[in-house]
Amino acid sequence: MAGQDHDGASRLVAMAWGLAAAPQRGPRRELNHERIVEAAIEIADAEGLAAVTMQRVARAFDFTTMALYRYVSSKDDLQRLMLDGIAAGETWAVDDEDWRAGLEQWTRIMVGCYRSHPWSLDIPLARETLLMPGQVRAVDAGMRAMRSLPATAGDKLGVLMLLAVNARGFASLGREMAREEADDVLATRHLLQEIVADGRFPDAQAVIESGAYFGNEGPDGRDADDAEDVTVALSLLMPGIERAFEGDRRAQERAAAPADPARDPEQALAAAEADLASVIALRKATQRRARDLEKREGRVRADRDRAKVRAKETAKEAAKAVAKKASHEE
CATH class of the missing domain: 1.20.5 (Single alpha-helices involved in coiled-coils or other helix-helix interfaces)
Structure with missing residues (x-):
């Protein structure tokens, strides 16, 4: 594959797959985009996305910013490679016999990935990112989790989109709720409870007064276990996914359709591996x-x-x- 002609293909995507040629000139020929992305992720994990500049990453390898551009053409490209890199770093261990268990594991891995690297939520999603190895690996794991779900490939992809959106949303909300904006968090929450006590918001009053509106909070007012929210969401989504397919007349046709495309021996070996x-x-x-x-x-x-x-x-x-x-x- 590396020797094939990829003219017209995105250089960024080809680079992510290891198919783009390395620069002929550079301070270190042994350097590659993987090492650059790893260094950028380390900086982001330690100091946030704003700290990741081309100059800062170049300094990590002790060479100039212009030299770095020979490997990665822009900061936007670097961020997209970083976003793909954290997905590629996951093991994606999912059950392939029980689609409910498999999808729950898949969703929790997605949420955990965002929570381990909260800066990733600040990187806009791009079409090119979806074509990179880490994202394809995530999709492959999700499709593997749904081997026992009687649905077409398109239907399964739709399920993954639903869960991915929810995972990103929960991680984003959790990050915002966890921000330390002030020391008077509890006082502010008590203020809101006093405000709604006058009955102006009758349907929201009970959930606010109970404290559930603010999450499962610990003694300091911060969330003690926001994973419970994901559990509740999955308990609501899974029955809906099951019902969407259980009464479908095409379910048997879907289940009877060949699960795998025709493969030559080398492809079959790769799939088995x-x-x-x-x-x-x-x-x-x-x-x-x-x-x-x-x-x-x-x-x-x-x-x-x-x-x-x-x-x-x-x-x-x-x-x-x-x-x-x-x-x-x-």
Whole structure:
């Protein structure tokens, strides 16, 4: 593929796929766009997207800004490569036998990706970005998660768009809610609760007064677990997706249609390798989850044991009090 003629194709997309020729001249011929993108992501993770300038990235490699332009033609291109880079860095471990579980895992990976790199939400989505390897890998994982869903490829792509929009929206909202704008967050929330108490907003009053309007907040007024919002959203979306296809007359035709295009032996081997890598990633993710649950079980069990001891002590004290009262009455 690298030797094929790609005249007319986007140089940025070809670069993302490793098909664009490296510059013939440069301070370091061994440098490539992957290393440049990695450095840019490190800067963004540490200091935010605004800190990522061509000059700053060039300085990370100890060469001039003009030299960097030989590899990446603009700051916009660099940001698009960064956005694709964080998607390419995910393992995308999803269940391919239960589409509900698979799509839930896929959505949580999407949300987690944005939350790990919140600056990515500031990069506008572009058509070219969707053609890059990280995004194609994400789509491939999503389609793999829906192998058991009786739907056409177009329908499945629509489901992924729905979930992707929700994932980006939840991550964006979570970031905005988490911003430390002032020290009087709780006071401001109490102010709003007092305002709605006069009945001007009768249908919103209950949810605001209960505190649910502000999220699941901790003692300092910040969200304690905004993942709960994603759980609620998925619990609402999944039944809708299922119902959209369960009564469709084309469902059987979809399910009976060939799942894979015709492949030559080399393509079949590549697909088999991808399947194996996916299963291994899912197995490792499941094992990590199991270990986390074992640790959680230990903490919960310890809490239960302490509660049991307190309950026994309380029961003994109560029994003593009853016995003492009875002896006094005698």
